[in-house]
Amino acid sequence: MRRVFVIVTVALFALVFWRLIDAYSELQALRPLAQYYVVQGPIELGAPNIVTGILITYRGFDTLGEVAVLFMVAASVGLLLKSESTATATEAATEAEADDDSVPRRQPGEIVRTGMQVLLPMILTFGAYVIVNGHLSAGGGFQGGAIVASGAMLMLLARPGAALNVALLSVVESFAGVIYVMIGILGLVLAGGFLDARFLPRGEFGAFFSAGAIPLISALLGVKVGAELSVIIDRFRS
């Protein structure tokens, strides 16, 4: 009976989606807003990567909110998992039984350990590269931060006993957030509005130091996202 309902629901959704696909015709030219961003974005901001320009300047306030969401998730995951681990710790201490939770953690294999030593510097370097080149080519704070966090995850897999310095990461992350907001206020004072990146010189188009404050904001975002994701990964490990 339930299966029939499931099939009917999925079929109805498939119908909706099919009508959407059927009625969609591929764009032949840019929409007016996109037209403005593509034409004016590089001229106004001096950033070759238009997506980064939109994310960090035109929709910078959104990005700030997004980072706030990530922060709240890190906090709530910590809250959810912390009380659980203390509750089960007392429980496990009283029961002291050997169910599948309390078997000692299996040591990582040779390949993971050696691979970590070879790959970790490269992953972190690549993450830093992606973060600081966000205004020039594909990449940016979020993407680079995720790469850095994947490096942290590999490290935690290869060395299960290692403890991530969560307190330090939280401090780094908070400072990145504070500086991010202060740059936004600087934009409000010195340029056109909150998070306007044009208060620094635009520089030569396509050069590494160019596009106003966009690389700076990108780097801060990268630090913040990397630290937050690493903290989330570490919380899940415990």
Added chain:
Amino acid sequence: MTTGLPVSTILLITGFCLALIGLWGMLTQRNILRIIIGFALIDTGLHIVMVATGYIRGGTAPIIDAALSKADAARRAIDPVPSALVVTAIVIGLSVTAVMLAFAIRLYAAKKTLSIDAFTESKW
């Protein structure tokens, strides 16, 4: 590449199919982790759909460099707005998944099982 379908239609079909698979998985599976995987599939499928709506026939990535001059950009770049929105959507999807996984851990700690049938308190 001479398929009869336009690129964005192929992407839309792929994305919506992925979303349907995820929906199917969410409705039929009884294991909470599999339900979360179903959610992640819906999420990914809809990201593909969103990116597909920004594609312009013959367009390329909206990055001004040697291959795409400023004057050319208005004609050949794809719509950058959906791409920027999808970055936001990916982060929100990751956040929701992380919170759901944390809840799954709590539920497992409470009942020592991940089957959704064990959690009958909030069933109507």
